Amino acid sequence: MTRTPSYLTAIRDSYDTVAADYVQLVEDPAQLDPLSRAMLAAFAESVRAVDLGPVADLGCGPGKVTAHLAGLGVPVFGIDLSPKMIELARFAYPDLKFTVGSMTALPLRDDELGGILAYYSTHHTPPEQLPTLYAEFHRTLAPGGLLMLAGHAATDEPLHLRPAQAYGGHPVSYESHLLPVERIAELLIRARFLITARLTQEPDEGAKRTFATILARKAEHPLAP
Numbered sequence: 306m307t308r309t310p311s312y313l314t315a316i317r318d319s320y321d322t323v324a325a326d327y328v329q330l331v332e333d334p335a336q337l338d339p340l341s342r343a344m345l346a347a348f349a350e351s352v353r354a355v356d357l358g359p360v361a362d363l364g365c366g367p368g369k370v371t372a373h374l375a376g377l378g379v380p381v382f383g384i385d386l387s388p389k390m391i392e393l394a395r396f397a398y399p400d401l402k403f404t405v406g407s408m409t410a411l412p413l414r415d416d417e418l419g420g421i422l423a424y425y426s427t428h429h430t431p432p433e434q435l436p437t438l439y440a441e442f443h444r445t446l447a448p449g450g451l452l453m454l455a456g457h458a459a460t461d462e463p464l465h466l467r468p469a470q471a472y473g474g475h476p477v478s479y480e481s482h483l484l485p486v487e488r489i490a491e492l493l494i495r496a497r498f499l500i501t502a503r504l505t506q507e508p509d510e511g512a513k514r515t516f517a518t519i520l521a522r523k524a525e526h527p528l529a530p
């Protein structure tokens with residue numbers, strides 16, 4: 306039997322602890338800034354256009370973004386490591402499908418998905434595990450399938466953060482690993498993705514972190530090694 310890596314246990318337990326406060330504190334996607342909403346709308350329009358299969362919202366949390374995509378006409382379901390988050394998502398959106406699982410080992414077949422959204426959900430994954438994560442995204446996407454990665458990124462050097470508490474002041478044991486957007490794009494290219502767009506939302510003066518969105522796609526035909 307394989308043991309669950311400790312960083313996944315820390316993510317699961319921490320988000321179970323903060324879930325009830327997280328759902329209150331996190332903005333509704335309709336209240337997000339115009340650029341973030343525009344990127345979600347562009348992703349929704351693109352996955353509808355390629356029409357290659359359902360979209361998985363990986364690290365869906367309480368399902369607000371999943372429901373936002375569903376409202377934009379996307380056939381979407383959510384997966385999250387935290388059973389408490391999934392319980393809240395199922396309660397709030399009983400018509401949508403939500404499953405407990407890890408994006409590091411997805412309970413999905415090869416080429417099954419038309420799209421993957423990972424919205425503020427990959428920054429707890431240690432950088433050395435990102436190639437495995439992106440390989441799993443690549444495996445489960447259909448050729449031509451689309452990926453949208455959005456989340457915290459570093460402006461310059463990688464940042465490693467160990468917050469003692471989060472959302473509502475609860476103790477958390479997860480760590481955050483923020484990489485510059487160029488490094489994330491490089492790792493995606495190594496995982497055989499084609500990058501179609503990248504956006505960084507400029508931080509306040511002197512800030513060491515930013516928000517980055519990358520749109521990518523799995524090639525229709527296998528890429529030459």
Ligand SMILES: C[S@@+](CC[C@H](N)C(=O)[O-])C[C@H]1O[C@@H](n2cnc3c(N)ncnc32)[C@H](O)[C@@H]1O
Nearest residue numbers: 320364365366385386387406407408424425426
């Ligand atoms: C900051 S929350 C974002 C939730 C949601 N995407 C949103 O934007 O509101 C990060 C979520 O990612 C989930 N997560 C982190 N690593 C994961 C993994 N390996 N597999 C599945 N879920 C994961 C956490 O459990 C948590 O619910």
